[in-house]
Amino acid sequence: MPHEAGASGAGTVVTSVSAEVSSPPVTEPDPTTGSRLRRLLRGLQLPIWSVAQMAVQMAVALLSARLLGPEDRGNLVLATTIATLLLLVSSLGAGQASRVLLAEPGRWWTWPRFLALSAVLTVPHVVLSATVGLAVLSALTSGGGDLALAFVVYSATALSAHLLREGLHGLGRHRTTIAVDVSSAAVQLGLIAAAFAAGVLTPVTALYIGAVCYLGAIAARIVVGRRADVWAREQPSVTPREWWREARGFVSISRVALVAAVGQSFVVNGDRLVLGTAGSAAQVGIYAVASSLAQIAWVAPVALTPMLTRRIAAAGTLAASRRMRLQVLALTGVLAVAVALGGWFAIPILLGDEFTPAREVLPILCAAAVPYAGYHVDSAASAGLRDLRTGALGALVGCATLVPAAIGGYQLLGTAGVACGVFVAYVVMAGTTRLRMARRVPRNPVAGGA
Numbered sequence: 001m002p003h004e005a006g007a008s009g010a011g012t013v014v015t016s017v018s019a020e021v022s023s024p025p026v027t028e029p030d031p032t033t034g035s036r037l038r039r040l041l042r043g044l045q046l047p048i049w050s051v052a053q054m055a056v057q058m059a060v061a062l063l064s065a066r067l068l069g070p071e072d073r074g075n076l077v078l079a080t081t082i083a084t085l086l087l088l089v090s091s092l093g094a095g096q097a098s099r100v101l102l103a104e105p106g107r108w109w110t111w112p113r114f115l116a117l118s119a120v121l122t123v124p125h126v127v128l129s130a131t132v133g134l135a136v137l138s139a140l141t142s143g144g145g146d147l148a149l150a151f152v153v154y155s156a157t158a159l160s161a162h163l164l165r166e167g168l169h170g171l172g173r174h175r176t177t178i179a180v181d182v183s184s185a186a187v188q189l190g191l192i193a194a195a196f197a198a199g200v201l202t203p204v205t206a207l208y209i210g211a212v213c214y215l216g217a218i219a220a221r222i223v224v225g226r227r228a229d230v231w232a233r234e235q236p237s238v239t240p241r242e243w244w245r246e247a248r249g250f251v252s253i254s255r256v257a258l259v260a261a262v263g264q265s266f267v268v269n270g271d272r273l274v275l276g277t278a279g280s281a282a283q284v285g286i287y288a289v290a291s292s293l294a295q296i297a298w299v300a301p302v303a304l305t306p307m308l309t310r311r312i313a314a315a316g317t318l319a320a321s322r323r324m325r326l327q328v329l330a331l332t333g334v335l336a337v338a339v340a341l342g343g344w345f346a347i348p349i350l351l352g353d354e355f356t357p358a359r360e361v362l363p364i365l366c367a368a369a370v371p372y373a374g375y376h377v378d379s380a381a382s383a384g385l386r387d388l389r390t391g392a393l394g395a396l397v398g399c400a401t402l403v404p405a406a407i408g409g410y411q412l413l414g415t416a417g418v419a420c421g422v423f424v425a426y427v428v429m430a431g432t433t434r435l436r437m438a439r440r441v442p443r444n445p446v447a448g449g450a
Contacts, residue, residue: 056185061292063189064206065285066351067196074281075141076203077288080210081269082140083155086133087162088265090125092251093258094118095166099309100386101250102170108246110232111171111225117247118163122156129155140276150207157214164221169309171228178303180224184217253386260379263395267402267429271422274406275415287415289351290358293343294365297335300328301373305380312384321381325374332373340366357415364419371423371430378433390436398429 065073088095094117101109129152137151168177191209195201226232238246272291276284308324340363348356375398379391402425409417 056182056189060185060189060192062350064192065289067201070282070285070354072203073288074285076206077272077284078140078276079137079151079203079207081272082133082136083151083158084269085265086129086155087125087159088261090121090128090159091163093254093261094121094250095163096261096383097250097254098167099170100383102167110235111229112232113243114167115222117250118160122159125159126156141281146204150204154207154211157211160218161214164218168221168225171225173224173228176224180217180220184213187216188213260391260395263392263399267395267398267425270402271406271418274403275418278407278410283415286355286358287361289355290361290365293339293362294369296339297332297366297369299335300331301376304328305376309380309384312381321377325377328373328377329370333370336366336369360416361419364416364423368423368426371426374430375426375433378437390433394429394433397432398425401425401428
């Protein structure tokens with residue numbers, strides 16, 4: 001993988017490999033051996049960091065499920081799911097659009113200017129969380145005023161953390177971005193364990209812990225972004241009028257990304273909301289365990305698509321996606337089989353008999369990871385050419401499919417039927433984006449939908 005753009009020291013993950021590799025005493029060392037090994041290890045850093053991120057986040061999910069129990073875990077999952085959907089609405093698609101606009105050569109948007117946009121978007125988001133968010137939360141959970149306050153605090157920090165994460169991907173700091181996520185999740189894991197040991201672990205305290213970890217991640221990303229964006233140091237200051245004009249243009253471009261981001265998040269998390277509406281919080285807690293485990297199979301598309309979007313935005317062609325797609329699908333399939341088999345045995349051992357019903361859902365959600373990976377790669381590749389309509393259309397079709405499929409599946413098969421609805425939605429999404437990609441003119445680097 002190419003070196004991260006603008007790396008200047010702090011926060012950069014570097015693997016140092018000496019060029020003087022071991023060789024027979026009398027033979028001259030091959031000057032290319034060290035560089036090949038260095039390139040190999042550098043290329044492995046992003047997948048390794050992604051695996052570490054997935055592992056730590058998985059540990060957080062499983063530990064909180066084990067310590068809270070199905071019902072409290074269900075309330076926590078519903079609160080974080082609602083916060084995630086709201087932050088994507090409030091972001092106006094700026095997170096996904098920043099992956100493109102901060103990667104393009106000769107860009108106007110710099111890291112300080114993007115920080116200002118992130119701060120502006122936070123204000124209406126807090127209002128939205130305190131009104132619409134709390135109304136939905138109170139309808140789906142049994143929490144009281146303490147949970148409501150914790151939800152607003154958590155939701156407010158989640159938006160800034162999301163925007164700055166996506167912005168760092170736009171600057172090419174993929175490994176460093178994931179390293180911050182790993183560190184934040186590791187701290188969260190420790191705080192959850194400490195809260196349980198102190199006898200104060202509840203969905204409320206878990207939300208506050210999440211907010212504290214988000215604040216730490218926000219501070220780290222601000223520092224990393226300032227050091228990484230060398231281009232920003234050469235740009236003159238701008239007037240508020242010019243900034244607002246460019247901000248309106250940014251939102252105009254990102255409006256399609258908003259549809260894609262919200263649609264993708266709803267398709268990924270909406271099954272829990274459907275189950276929370278039709279079933280109970282305890283069922284959501286059990287289902288969420290299987291869903292979290294199945295997401296291990298997503299490590300390839302999650303790790304590689306930010307880099308793919310940036311490469312395509314810089315090159316203006318889809319060549320990188322054609323090389324990467326089959327590799328991502330193959331790796332996802334292998335991981336899906338491994339997780340389905342391993343999780344079947346691990347769930348009752350790690351979480352106890354009350355979570356055993358999650359084993360019925362896990363294989364279905366693991367199978368759904370393969371079409372989801374196909375959708376993820378195709379939508380990320382299209383976004384690199386400013387074609388955000390492909391991902392948005394796939395997400396909209398997926399949402400329209402998920403709700404009736406999940407509700408009908410629940411009526412027929414219970415929680416396993418909800419998982420079947422997810423599988424159907426992912427297949428439809430993957431088919432939609434693949435069809436649009438197949439119709440694209442290969443030699444035309446300009447995409448019309450922005």
